[in-house]
Amino acid sequence: MSLTHEPRLWLGWRKPAADAGPTDWPTFRQTLGQVFLPQTWRVMTRFGLMAYVPTVLTADDDAATLAWPDETALLVYRSREDYERHKADAEGQAYSDLHGEVFRFGTGARHSRSKWATAAEEPGKPLRRMPSADGAHFAQPTARISVLFLAVPPNVTPGQLLAICPEPDSEAVAWCVDGKAVVWLSSAAPLNLTACQQALQHAVPGLTVHLAQQATPVPVLAPAGVAVDDLHTWHMALGLTEVQP
Secondary structure, eight states: OSSSSSEEEEOOOOOOGGOOOOHHHHHHHIIIIIIIIHHHHHHHGGGEEEEEEEOOOOOOOOOSSSSSEEEEEEEEEHHHHHHHHHGGGGHHHHHHHHHHHOOSSSTTOOEEEEEOSSSOOOSSSOOEOOOOSOOTTTTOOTTTEEEEEOOOOOOOOHHHHHHHSOOTTOOEEEEEEOOOOOEEEEEEOOOEEEEEEEEHHHTTTEEEEEEHHHOEEEESTTOOOOOOSSEEEEETTTTOOOOOO
């Protein structure tokens, strides 16, 4: 199937207070809901953003290596070229700079990062499962988007996870990082996520599920943004005009 969109994935860890970051978890959530999420949708739709699926997890101050990102996102762009145009635009550059005020960058296990999903498996990069001609895909406003956060053994690859996940004719992406995996799935109808979790746990010894949920559609993003709850996923898409049952 020939597609005219490109998935980009984001894993974000909040900037600590010691580095002039959000002082506490409620402040971080408020900044996401009132500033960061609305700005992402408002600004980047000028540069080819077609769908946006952010997930906010929960406060995790444990210094263990297996520390989950505070916020992740699936961003679906019309093309990589459209995305690159924002770097030459004043508003687009201001949006990029906003990341440094909210999120931690640099090195170590908890450094924020983003990458394009690729159709061929490459170490450290997200893998994209291409849909068939009749399969659901991320750019469809009517698609249901589900996300799974998994703790996986170190030898597990994105390809292994996608081979187990349901709806093999629909678009999906998976990213394995430091013993964690995030999987985004598209489908024409709501998935049976319980069955999906059971299939993964049966096929991959040692795999555990941290979170599995379907994204909540947001047909119209209010000027004030969204009320951000812990452990929640939202789905914004061009052409999404009503809440799906």
